[in-house]
Each structure stands twice: as C-alpha cells, then as structure tokens.
Amino acid sequence: MLLDRFQTPLLLAPMEGITDRVFRRLVCGLGGVGGACTEFIRVTVAPVPRRVIARELGESVPGVPVAAQLMAAEPTHVAASAANSTAAGASWIDLNFGCPAPTVFGHCAGSALLADPGRLAAIVRAARSGTALPVSAKVRAGINDPARLEDCVLAAAEAGAALVTIHGRLRRQSYAEPATWAWIARAVAALRPLGVAVCGNGSIECAADATRMRAETGCDLVMVGRAALADPWIFRQIAGGPPATPAEVAAFARAYHVAVATDAGQGTATAGHARALSKLKQWVKYLRAGDLFRDDPDGRQQLLRCPDAAIILADLDRRADDRASQPA
Template sequence: MTLLPKNPCGTPYLILAPMEGVGDRCFRKAMASIGGFNEAVTEFIRVPSNAHIKSLAKVYFADETAPIPLAAQLMGSDADLMAEMAIEIERKRAPRIDLNCGCPSNTVTGKGAGSSLLRDPELLHQIAKSMVQAVSLPVTVKMRSGFEDTTLFKENLLAAQESGISFLTLHPRTKVEGYGPPANWDLIAEAKSILKIPVVGNGDILKVEDALKMLQNTKCDALMIGRGAVINPFIFHQIRAHFQKVPYQPQWESIVRYFEVYFSEISAEMPTRGKINKMKQLMSFLFKGNAELLKRRDAILTSAYTDLDSFLNFAMPLLQEGWSFSN
C-alpha cells in the first residue's frame, strides 16, 4: 500500500499538522467540514505513564474527522510505555501512529521527550523501533532539524529510518530556533537525498505559491500545513485547484459552517466566557491572512459580550463585511 498517494492531477498528499492548543478536536472537526486535506494528526498525546492509556478510553480515531483519517501522535521517552500506548491506539482504529521528535517545550524536553530525542539518536531509534514492532499500523516520525544545532541531523534521520518507520515529516528548524528564523527548506531537500523512505515537507507554507516552491525545491513526497491552515482554512482546496487547473472560490457559507462546527464542538466543554475567548482565538488567526478582516480585528477581539449569541450577532456580520479573499 502506498502511504502517501498522490491526489488527482498530481496534487501532493496533504496533511493537516498537529497543533497542540490551537489544532484541537474542535478545530480538526471544523477543518474537516471544509475538507481538502487527506489526513489530520492529533496534537501530541503525552505518554509519561500508563495512566494516560486509560484516558484514551472514549477516543475512536475512525470517527472524529471522518471520512478524513486522523492519525495519532505520541510523545514520550520510555520505549516500553510508548509500545504499550501504540497497541492501545491501534485498538482505537487510528490509521497511523506518529512519534513526536519536535516539541520544543522545556516541560517536555526536560523529561527527555519531544525534541530532546534529537540529542540521542540511539534512544530515538529504540523508541521508534519498539513502536514499529508493537503494532501492524504504519508508524512515522515527525522531527525538527536538531536540538541546539544540526550536528546530529543525518544520524537522527538514519536512526528514524532504520527503526522501520514508514515515512518521516521534517519541520526544518532546531528546537533552539523555536519559530524564529524561516524554516530551512534546504534541509528537506537534504533529507530527501539521504533517506529511502518518503519525506513530508513542513514549515512556513502560507499560500499556494509556498507549497509549489517547497515541492519544486525539495522534491518532498507530501506536504504538511499547520498555521497556514488556521489562517486560511481553504489552503488545501486552493492547492488542489492549482493542480487541477480549475478556479476555486472560497464561499462565505463554508466559513459560517466552519464556525458553527467549531461552536458546537466547544459547547459541551466550557463555560460561555471560555467559549467566546476560544472563538476569538480562532478568529484572530483568520484575520492574519486578510487585510480587510484585519481592519475589523480590534472591534471583534476587544468586544466584551458575555453571552455567545450576542457575540456572534456582533462578530459574524463584521466578519462577513470584511470577507474578501486574498488568495
């Protein structure tokens, strides 16, 4: 089975990136209502102890973003626990399991997980291999280009490949770089030249032209997009439209549905004030991509409504008024 099959007309396989805090279940479901991507990935699921395995009791990966598959991402540093969790995830019908080797958070790296694994290719190898051996699902790795620098870049790539993983996603910034400098796409090209397994390119794709440039410059096998999709939820459709040589006009109705799905998902989870703030967070990303919306940003983000209906009655017409797509 090809894991990263091309879409019609040579469109690359498109993955919605894992984004802890922003790209949660509510966002993934809202994005699934717009569609255009081939696969989504959960934010990292910490595996510090098997207590977390029990917390997965109600999760079914086959349901959440259906019909778009949702892969599970695990983060931890204990090979046995990671294998145990991988087995549990397989029971929950996820299509693949990804090992996080990129999270820069010090609370994470302090425990030896996330990007800390990039300081120890042997441990990275051991964890990925124990996951690969524990399940029949494809196991993959998502990594940054290094911890402090890229000295171990090649070792880490090979350690991952030799563990038997199916593909590797590269976000080419080091842990120390955080999100500061631009993603170094040359490293994606380098990974392609070193590895036999497919490489998914990730980092700083904000518009169709960026996607085309990354494909052309790196020869990567598929694309993963994170912040670009929060700013512009239609980016995947726009990339497809480019390859299919058809016009694509994002519809206001799709944005309304996007917010509706988002609301309905958060409704059960939080108090009204929390819901409004979460809504504002999502809207604040949307503003970044559109000059007209940006002009209305402050009015929406500083509004003091405390009930959801009043907030929506105020914010949605403003959004609609400013809605003009720049792509």
C-alpha cells in the first residue's frame, strides 16, 4: 500500500523551478517529510526517456520515497513514460491534473483534464498499465467551479489511482486565494468508500494548520507547498520536532548554495556559480524560518540586489548570530 511507504503523513509539494532535485534532497534530509515528488515532467510526442526522469529524481534521502510526476494531455506515451520512470528509480508515479498555467492548459494538459474525467481516467489507466508501482493523481477542485470534483476524483480512483491529492483551489484561482478545505472533505467523502487515500493540499501556513486540515477534512496525508519554501523545517515541526534555529537556517543557505554550485550538469563552473547565486536569492525571497529579518525588513531586499553569494551568506550568518543572542 502506498500510504505504508511514508514514514510521516506529510508530503513536500512539487513546485516547478523551485523543488528541483537539489532543493528537494536538502529539505527531505531535515526530517519529517514522508514523501515528495519531482516537478512536472511533460509527456508530449514521445515517451520521456529514462535518463531524463533519473535526472529529475536525483539522489534520494533514504526512507523518503520520491515520485516521478508526469503531465500528459492524452494517454499515448504515458505507459512507456511510467515504465521509464520505474526503471529510473521512481518510488511511485504521480499524474498532474492541476497545473493552471495558460501554456499547459492551452495544450489540454494539467488542470484542463478536469473538464474531461474520461480522458483523465484513460491517462491514469495508461500509467497503471506501464508500471507495477502505485499511481497517484494530483487534481484541483475544478476549473471555474467545483461542480465536477467528485466526477474527477472518482474517475482517477476507478481507473486505479491509489492516492488522490486534492489542491483545494480552482484553476481560475491559480495560487492567489485561500484554499477551500471543504473541497478536500468532499474528495474524502467520495473516495473513502473505495478505500482510496486522499492527500489534502493548499493554504498550510504553519505546523498547526496541518493538524487542523487532517481534523477538519479527514484526509490521510497533507501536502505542503509554499510554506515549505518559507520554512523547510515545517515538516519536522508538524511531526512534533522543534522549529528551526537561526543557525540551522544560515547553515541551510550555505549547504544549498554549495549543492547547487556543485550539482552536475551546469556546464561550466561559472554557470554553476551564477545559478547557485540565483537559486539562493530565490529561496531568500521566500525565507521566513529563523525570523532572520525580524528587525530589518528592508534587509531582505538589499540581499536580493547583492551580486555576491559570499556576502549574502555572511549576512545571513550575522543575522543568525544576532537572533541567537536576542530573546525570542
């Protein structure tokens, strides 16, 4: 059973452009993460090769299974891509039926499939036919309204999905408005009789929200997205551990910078360093853990303009030292 593979009921959400193999491995190593997923991998005119999927999966943290997330507009090439994902070492296959991006939607992939539960089911069946691994589906509550929510989650389940993640927003809401957890509860009510697990997603802002989502909706798992960028230790905290210390946050920034700079496949060392600087800043933009900018909200903007990673990292160290010597 898929659920039994997770040591905690907490999944790190896939976030394209952010939770790549480097960031994901570091976050999974902090504790509390039950499982994770690659960013979406598009299946278009041919099966996705095994080496592409292996590259997306990267190195995993022992005990934290990682799924390959495939996104297709129709079933052709999905079975072969699922087979290649299996060969590449994926722990399970996740299918994306939630992406709201106009380019994806325009190609009838991602959340566009919510208008066509029959085709959504055919894609799930195709994935199942290509692998012995469990298959899950990640959906939104609907495109413009949640009227077909039950049709979509039941279509996925009846086609053989072992787990359905429901993001409690509509496509038209993108990521802007608060998620509606009542829609997650509707998915739970629809799927419980079939014994299919539900993962709730959307608007987890702090550790207590995860417990509340499970209590209010009955979902089996909780998936955390942007709050895990702001505070990658949120999983450890939800699982009963301590919040991040300022020193841990500064050390994570250093580890992340080094890991990106030395990640294989960047081309030249210069390209690796440029990418590491840009990824470090991307993370600093979200960062909330450790409250490093508590007394200096403008400091973050200054760091984002800084052209030198060494200066940013030293600044974060200094902030961590200052915070450690102050009352909470």
